[in-house]
Amino acid sequence: MALKESHLFQSHLQVPNKLLTVSTQTQYNFGRFQKSAAKTRAAFCCKIQASTLSVTANIVTIFILSRGKCGLSKCITRYLVAMAVADLMILILEVILYEIKDAYFPYTFLNYTPICSLNMALLFISIDCSVWITVAFTFDRFIAICCQRLRAKYCTEKTAAVVIIVVFSLSCLQNVPIYFIYEPRELIDNVPWSCYVKSSFYTSPLWIAFLWLESLLIPFLPFIFILMLNCLTTRYILMANRVRSVLRGNHSAGSNNDPEMNNRRKSIILLLAISGNFIMLWMVIFIYFLIVQFADVQFFETSYNDSFTIMEQTGYMLSCLSSCTNTFIYAVSQRKFREELKNMTKHCLTPITRVIK
Secondary structure: OHHHHHHHHHHHHHHHHHHHOOOOOOOOOOHHHOOOOOOOHHHHHHHHHHHHHHHHHHHHHHHHHHOOOOOOOHHHHHHHHHHHHHHHHHHHHHHHHHHHHHHHOOOOHHHEHHHHHHHHHHHHHHHHHHHHHHHHHHHHHHHHHHOHHHHHHHOOHHHHHHHHHHHHHHHHHHHHHHHHOEEOOEEEOOEEEOOEEOHHHHOOHHHHHHHHHHHHHHHHHHHHHHHHHHHHHHHHHHHHHHHHHHHOOOOOOOOOOOHHHHHHHHHHHHHHHHHHHHHHHHHHHHHHHHHHHHOOOOOOOOOOOOHHHHHHHHHHHHHHHOOOOHHHHHHHHOHHHHHHHHHHHHHHHHHHHHHHO
16 A cells, blocks of 8 residues: 555656646646646537536426425435535536636636636535535435344434535535635736646645545545445345245245335335446546556646547546436436426426417
């Protein structure tokens, strides 16, 4: 582990030298804290269209789940609504207040350095909340399924609310330094414009330690926790189902008439769908994160002909996509959610059909 940590530390220290040798007109970016200057119009348009659909999907999800008519417990509903709100904030901060603003409204008050820095800090808070609430939901389902003694005390609406508040508070505290990472890119009439990472960020031991903490919290630890909890939960359910089948004297037959096993099946489908979706969509950026530590590769290179750059951008696209897929997961796996979605769609389309007629 000491050799690994030494190699990681050296890889971060070597970045500033490479950054300082390029022209000041060239924008080289690092990690999560600076956006790449190289963009393609096609990619931008696709991102805007996908994000518009994602914002709509999350708003619909929040509305349907908040009504509490999907047949889910209040505990589960709390987590799912919190995840949808966090995902919605990511899309608003990333797309509306960053992508669209930079493309169409580059010289507005949103580009003032203090506001720009605040926007970036809020974006990282939303990302952390979304990811760690997913971890909290996975842990809650692990307790509900595998730890029967703790289930009654832990898997409650009150506990879910407390966990969500704690996750939000810790995410805010952990991302406060983000606001102070940036400095003005330029001064126009003594007004600071846009955000640029301070050069001291790459050399200061405190900032390097902070970067380490960020790298561990997103995406390394959540990825490991979700994968581990899913394996333990699936293993417990398979063993419990096997024992239950033997006790019922129906080991070779199906279990469609067993309500307990049917409930377990529904629980594991929702759990694996949400957390499995997270694992798949974050897998590419997780692998790229590991490659950066052991190879001579940087975050946010500007050459889109480089295979590692393509891999990185694909990973960021997929991780952004994870902010909008839960709605479709609920629609596929939850019958009552589909019914509520159909009813809401009919209710919205009724005035339009009357006007047409």
